[in-house]
Amino acid sequence: MRFRCSVAGLERGDDLAGTASxxxxxxxxxxxxxxGIDAVRDSRLPREVKxxxxxxxxxxxxxxxxxxxxxxQAPRTGFRVxxxxxxxxxxxxxxxxxxxxxxxxxxxxxxxxEGRSPGLVPVDDTLICVCTHGKHDACCAEKGRxxxxxxAAANPEQTWEVSHIGGDRFAGNALVLPEGxxxxxxxxxxxxxxxxxxxxxxxxxDVLRGRSCLPMPAQAAEIALFRHLDETAVAAVRVLRHARExxxxxxxFAGADERWRVVVRTTQGPGVLLTCRAIRENPSPxxxxxxxxxxx
Numbered sequence: 001m002r003f004r005c006s007v008a009g010l011e012r013g014d015d016l017a018g019t020a021s022x023x024x025x026x027x028x029x030x031x032x033x034x035x036g037i038d039a040v041r042d043s044r045l046p047r048e049v050k051x052x053x054x055x056x057x058x059x060x061x062x063x064x065x066x067x068x069x070x071x072x073q074a075p076r077t078g079f080r081v082x083x084x085x086x087x088x089x090x091x092x093x094x095x096x097x098x099x100x101x102x103x104x105x106x107x108x109x110x111x112x113x114e115g116r117s118p119g120l121v122p123v124d125d126t127l128i129c130v131c132t133h134g135k136h137d138a139c140c141a142e143k144g145r146x147x148x149x150x151x152a153a154a155n156p157e158q159t160w161e162v163s164h165i166g167g168d169r170f171a172g173n174a175l176v177l178p179e180g181x182x183x184x185x186x187x188x189x190x191x192x193x194x195x196x197x198x199x200x201x202x203x204x205x206d207v208l209r210g211r212s213c214l215p216m217p218a219q220a221a222e223i224a225l226f227r228h229l230d231e232t233a234v235a236a237v238r239v240l241r242h243a244r245e246x247x248x249x250x251x252x253f254a255g256a257d258e259r260w261r262v263v264v265r266t267t268q269g270p271g272v273l274l275t276c277r278a279i280r281e282n283p284s285p286x287x288x289x290x291x292x293x294x295x296x
């Protein structure tokens with residue numbers, strides 16, 4: 001049997017909490033594919049567009065992703081582009097339909113990286129992006145496509161397939177924007193209910209990897225506090241601050257009428273194969289909750 005990183009991660013008991021990629025600004029470009037190992041580099045976009053986009057997004061600290069509809073043809077003319085900013089104090093989403101790939105190079109990605117509009121139109125919507133990038137990792141396709149099918153049936157206008165978002169060993173993976181919530185170990189049975197929770201302002205803690213605008217230890221701290229309080233309403237807890245010193249991260253939170261402090265110790269676990277294509281073992285971080293205390 002071929003090695004599958006998601007099966008190995010489940011057998012090891014790898015914890016989901018605190019594993020979301022740390023990204024605050026995203027650029028999503030509709031592209032039907034096929035997607036190579038590196039989606040943007042290996043796409044069929046014009047060479048000068050691919051090169052310019054990779055340089056500009058790297059400089060601006062913007063994560064470029066390719067998206068496509070599940071089992072739906074791309075439009076014959078124009079393609080959809082989204083810009084998303086994940087922020088605890090006001091996440092936002094903007095969009096437009098561009099006529100030519102070259103227009104991607106006209107977007108103000110420096111502004112997007114700084115949390116300002118890149119020149120698109122604000123939209124009040126939620127995107128559900130399911131990773132199905134099989135060329136990058138087999139688990140993403142094998143686990144992701146059934147999830148994409150289930151979510152496309154339940155939320156057809158909000159669901160997109162997306163290129164690699166990170167955490168292959170937690171496939172099926174999904175990214176919810178502009179909230180920046182990473183969900184993992186989704187399947188055809190639990191995906192629709194998990195996304196329904198998110199759309200109704202609740203956190204599906206059993207499949208939540210974290211919020212991408214927070215460092216991984218702070219993600220783990222936030223999830224631990226929600227579990228401690230037996231709470232799932234997003235609005236019930238607000239992040240006040242977080243700071244790291246050595247292997248300890250301290251995060252303070254505010255509830256309706258109380259404040260909490262969570263301390264997390266982050267260490268490196270033993271080396272493992274983190275992806276199906278990995279040729280060497282790498283350590284994976286482990287987050288241990290040291291303390292959850294109510295503040296005066």
